[in-house]
Amino acid sequence: MKELFRKIQPHSGKILASFLLIFFIFLVYNLYQAPVVGIEEKFVYLLKKYGYIILFIWSMLEGEAGLVMAGLLSHAGDMNLYIAIFVAGLGGFAGDQVYFYIGRFNKSYVHKKFRGQRRKFAFAHLLLKKHGWPIIFVQRYMYGMRTIIPISIGLTRYSARMFAFINLLSAWCWAALTIVPVWYFGDEILVVLEWAKEHWYLAISIALVLGGSIVYYFNKATKKVEKGSKNENQFD
Incomplete structure (x- = not known):
């Protein structure tokens, strides 16, 4: 099993891209086949039926919009609040683990693909050197650095186990801090969304x-x- 894992890690980026493409095709097909009329009703139906799956994938891409969706669905009773936080946290964790291993096992690809981001990578290394593990915990809230930091840490000799542990705790905190307020203020948010629609x-x-x-x-x-x-x- 360990040998298989080592073989898979260098191709984590391609695996993620293929997985996301298959998932997108799956969503489009099910959206088309939804037994309701109207695009809005089809989206609602899809979210209610595959909510946790969509939340996991959306969280891998670290989109707060997916967490807001989970908060509203939890408020409406279509999702369980605790399961939503758990699933969203796992998705966020999985996404950053992929980015980390892209840096760890695809260094030549990173240097070539992100040549225009060299200043950000240098900045990420400075932050890690100066602040240590707290940077892993707070990087989800740093605009423009959320992908760069996990990849840049993967380029270093930082412990993969320590990164995974801190990353998991960070992901669950990120999920809870976003989903819980939306769940609690669900009625007010729905009023605002209705106004925005009109x-x-x-x-x-x-x-x-x-x-x-x-x-x-x-x-x-x-x-x-x-x-x-x-x-x-x-x-x-």
């Missing part, structure tokens, strides 16, 4: 402004931290 033109404008502001803030904050880390590194 006033989609205003909702899109607000979403663009808020989304742009968040992206700008995190980009600025990341560059500030990166600059500070480089300055401190010069005096080491």
